Amino acid sequence: MNKTVTFDVDQQVIENCEKLFANLGMTVTEALKIFLYKSLIEDGIPFAVTDRVPNAKFQASIDESEAIVRGKLPESPAQSVEDFFKEMRASGEI
Secondary structure, eight states: OOOOOOOOOOOHHHHHHHHHHHHTTOOOOHHHHHHHHHHHTSSOSSSOOOOOOOOOOHHHHHHHHHHHHHHHHHHOOOOOOHHHHHHHHHTTTT
């Protein structure tokens, strides 16, 4: 017997997940079912849950990535992984 579960999630999160999971060949519903079954196998949440908050540098990186995804910032002009790391070294990021 199946049971229907309904809950509220931000529309943008659902839309992003629909794209993500479609690329993996599944729906959001199928992904949630996988999460539930994996929780039973692990006898808990199947990933670490912490109360750590990202530091300022990491949060800035997250914000920048989200801005790129939303088209508010251009993507990196790096043409290769080597170019990417050259840019990072030149900017002092690494």
